[in-house]
Amino acid sequence: MNAVSKVYGKGQGAVAALREVSAGIPRGTFTAVMGPSGSGKSTFLHCAAGLDVPSSGSVRLGDTELANLGESELTELRRRRVGFVFQAFNLVPALDVVENVTLPLRLSGTRVDQGWLAEILRRVGLEGRAGHRPAQLSGGQQQRVAIARALVTRPEVVFGDEPTGALDTMTARDVLRLLREVVDGMGQTVVMVTHDPLAASYADTVLFLADGRIVDSMTAPTPEKVAERMTGLGAWK
Template sequence: MFTDSGGATDAVQLTDVRKVYGKRGNTVVALDDVSTRFGRGTFTAIMGPSGSGKSTLLQAAAGLDQPTSGSVVLEDRELSTMDETELTELRRDRVGFIFQAFNLLPVLTVEQNVTLPLRLAGRSPAKGRVLTVLEQVGLADRRKHRPAELSGGQQQRVAIARALITEPAVIFADEPTGALDTRTARDVLGLLRSSVRSAGQTIVMVTHDPVAASYADRVLFLADGRVVGELHSPTADAVAERMTRLGAYADEASQPPSAAVGGQH
């Protein structure tokens, strides 16, 4: 069963996605027949206890990790039928990435870091595009600076601009505010939220923070590699309450009754 309405409005669609690591007799099921959709112009947060499959789901949806079975369609492309060269081109042209580590090149200026994906693809940005994106993230006046001259929050804004520059079908964000203080994190989350509202960007974000998740349109909850629920128009309190119950669910489902309760991610 799908967890969202589908069709041509989907940026990414996963159907019965299963991911198993290891060999016979010593296997770990990271994703257990997951089916879900991420609609265009939506902001989805993915949450769950440690080991629930959050990062594996993100990597499968982005074409970074091939599922053991099942289907992943990004726009109209079935990823399982593509070779590594085709996947690399698809990720470069149609997917943006934002990570906890900013992954900026220290010798390049802000402007050069932002345009790097285009230059690697042998393309030039459309006239005015770089300035538009830098204005969108509030860094137009810092475009000649290098990363070492910027705060952590400003560096993450550069990473967001780099993800936006190719006008991707979807941006995948893995704990994008994990290295930031609370106020800076809220600024970055507000920026992501506004890129969805004003530019119709699609964002899928893995987070452990209920406050971060409250900026999304929808929160998808995972436990033991399965989708176990979702929340629309979430509040931080509602997400925290659901995560508390999810922690109990995951522990009860995966451990014998006498086992100690594990912490959440």
């Protein structure tokens, strides 16, 4: 994204969620986005993923300028070229694992590649659970289903919005290791918003937002260095 600003509301009540933010996410990397509450993390994610339209600036996915797309084209882009993993797993209770994972393909009328489906289920550790419904799975397993669903369209980038926020520490580590493996083993690009320094430490790069601006970045992050930087932003005072 280049010089992206996002303003909500008008006149006296206008709130600037992003202020001329520029960031490039290299392919095949794992990027974490952190910042205090209200810093613009979710707005950054939503603009980058085509879920929200910037007030100014440009967002590109590969060679595609998102501002040039109509609503139906954006919907198509989100279905085919972008994967999403949320804090709430957003699974359909009445569908089993395979049906939940392949839902994006069915919505877009795309044939399911059975070999690719089997490969994804194996990589996320769900090959023995294919016929289970969400209620029969643990929280960690449900998030693995959500990650598999995000990968099934072979997207150019997977966006995670607090993907470990609803999980206990041990389960969160399993899911983070899986996201790391998705990048290292499959060449996937992952961008994850998180408030957790441990989660951020699994990324290659951490971007720090404050007051709608990127104020710092960190490569080779550790939980301690990330926590120290967040304290410097006033996040936990």
